[in-house]
Amino acid sequence: MTNSAHTLSTRRTQGLRGTITIPGDKSISHRVAILGGLAAGRMTVKNYLCSQDCLNTLRAMQQIGAKITPLRETPGYGVTDFILEGCCMQPQAPAQDIDCGNSGTGMRLLAGILAALPFTSKLYGDASLCSRPMQRIIQPLSLMGADITALGEKPGCAPLLIRGTRLQPIHYNLPMASAQVKSAVLLAGIFAEGTTSVTQPAVTRDHTERLYAHFGIPYTVNGLIISTTGPADIRAKDITVPGDISSAAFWLVAATICPNSDITLLNVGLNETRTAVIDVLRRMGADIRITLRSAEHEGEPYGDISVRTPARLVATDILPEEIPNLIDEIPILAVAAAFAEGTTGIRNAKELRVKESDRIATTAGNLRRMGANVEEYEDGITVTGGAPLHGCALPGYGDHRIAMSFLIAGLNAEGTTTLDTADAIDTSYPGFASHLAKLSR
Numbered sequence: 001m002t003n004s005a006h007t008l009s010t011r012r013t014q015g016l017r018g019t020i021t022i023p024g025d026k027s028i029s030h031r032v033a034i035l036g037g038l039a040a041g042r043m044t045v046k047n048y049l050c051s052q053d054c055l056n057t058l059r060a061m062q063q064i065g066a067k068i069t070p071l072r073e074t075p076g077y078g079v080t081d082f083i084l085e086g087c088c089m090q091p092q093a094p095a096q097d098i099d100c101g102n103s104g105t106g107m108r109l110l111a112g113i114l115a116a117l118p119f120t121s122k123l124y125g126d127a128s129l130c131s132r133p134m135q136r137i138i139q140p141l142s143l144m145g146a147d148i149t150a151l152g153e154k155p156g157c158a159p160l161l162i163r164g165t166r167l168q169p170i171h172y173n174l175p176m177a178s179a180q181v182k183s184a185v186l187l188a189g190i191f192a193e194g195t196t197s198v199t200q201p202a203v204t205r206d207h208t209e210r211l212y213a214h215f216g217i218p219y220t221v222n223g224l225i226i227s228t229t230g231p232a233d234i235r236a237k238d239i240t241v242p243g244d245i246s247s248a249a250f251w252l253v254a255a256t257i258c259p260n261s262d263i264t265l266l267n268v269g270l271n272e273t274r275t276a277v278i279d280v281l282r283r284m285g286a287d288i289r290i291t292l293r294s295a296e297h298e299g300e301p302y303g304d305i306s307v308r309t310p311a312r313l314v315a316t317d318i319l320p321e322e323i324p325n326l327i328d329e330i331p332i333l334a335v336a337a338a339f340a341e342g343t344t345g346i347r348n349a350k351e352l353r354v355k356e357s358d359r360i361a362t363t364a365g366n367l368r369r370m371g372a373n374v375e376e377y378e379d380g381i382t383v384t385g386g387a388p389l390h391g392c393a394l395p396g397y398g399d400h401r402i403a404m405s406f407l408i409a410g411l412n413a414e415g416t417t418t419l420d421t422a423d424a425i426d427t428s429y430p431g432f433a434s435h436l437a438k439l440s441r
């Protein structure tokens with residue numbers, strides 16, 4: 001691997017070897033900052049993800065009154081362990097506008113609580129975030145009585161001006177399988193008097209619900225309907241964040257497509273609403289072994305994963321119900337598909353068009369540039385494997401998952417693969433480059 005300003009490059013490896021510890025889960029870290037930052041009391045947070053997205057959410061909570069005391073700092077990475085003292089539901093108005101950076105999760109979840117707090121706040125982000133749809137949270141929150149104005153150049157987009165007010169409970173039918181929208185409504189529901197519920201069209205990641213159990217916030221799950229009853233108290237309680245399976249996914253694929261690989265990933269979250277990537281890779285023939293360390297550790301299962309190069313890789317169709325549970329892993333799964341015999345179908349995934357980049361277009365475009373056979377559809381792609389990939393200079397589109405996916409593709413491609421805007425990787429996986437260097441030595 002080579003490295004300059006904002007580009008990173010990879011070349012064909014002799015195989016990946018070694019053991020790494022996967023950094024904290026991004027989705028859980030955002031939610032711990034928000035709920036812990038509102039809670040009554042002090043809690044110890046361990047293994048928080050020190051990525052730009054999650055640091056922005058933590059800073060937002062500090063702006064409204066949460067306090068942080070660092071406990072452990074990993075040089076070059078950040079403070080993963082700290083004491084978080086919540087504002088005990090008595091937040092203060094932020095002195096400055098709140099920067100959500102590149103994070104859809106941060107902005108949408110924060111909007112859910114700020115809509116109910118007794119002050120005006122403004123959420124902004126980078127160019128990518130300010131082009132992503134916010135109407136999907138403005139609509140249900142407005143039904144609850146929220147006063148949110150989208151100030152962006154693009155209609156329905158950030159910056160968001162939020163004038164906090166008293167909210168009413170609602171029942172909301174989620175029009176898309178989005179854990180962010182579900183969570184924004186459920187977070188607002190903590191403040192509304194009565195029962196707020198959300199019916200999701202398919203199972204989406206359930207970290208919000210698990211954290212409600214952890215922090216003593218009332219909630220029920222009845223099939224696809226999740227309900228909470230407010231106003232609720234939040235009791236501070238220590239927590240350790242498991243490793244992020246969406247970050248582990250890059251190595252699951254790397255050790256599957258590169259001959260002579262044998263790696264172990266420690267401390268990976270194995271919540272079943274997140275593990276569809278493992279099911280799909282196993283169907284394709286990947287040799288993945290799991291050692292469960294704990295079936296329920298503070299509400300989330302986690303374990304170690306060993307991966308080694310399989311004999312052969314075959315195509316599969318990703319099922320519609322699997323899509324929400326591997327939505328962020330689709331670019332790297334598409335890379336795996338380029339190494340599989342046959343045609344892999346990835347459809348029913350039009351949500352990918354509104355991520356940090358249009359991931360249908362950016363994944364298809366970069367695979368084609370490397371020589372893969374790809375068909376693009378409105379709701380996904382098909383990839384026919386077998387054509388050898390060749391390295392080239394590729395756009396990263398400022399999208400962390402696109403940059404990491406194609407750096408992994410470069411590990412089994414002819415020549416050099418270079419990604420621009422690779423600094424975006426810090427959005428979710430600071431330490432990716434050093435893990436790459438460690439495993440592919």
Ligand SMILES: O=C(O)C1=C[C@@H](OP(=O)(O)O)[C@@H](O)[C@H](O)C1
Pocket residue numbers: 026027028104105177178179180181183205327328351
């Ligand atoms: O709730 C969350 O933490 C997330 C939900 C997903 O987004 P959607 O809810 O928009 O599908 C995912 O893409 C994102 O990285 C994190």
Ligand SMILES: C=C(OP(=O)(O)O)C(=O)O
Pocket residue numbers: 102103104105106328355356401428
């Ligand atoms: C889509 C992602 O995150 P967010 O929506 O929080 O920006 C992601 O991490 O791939």
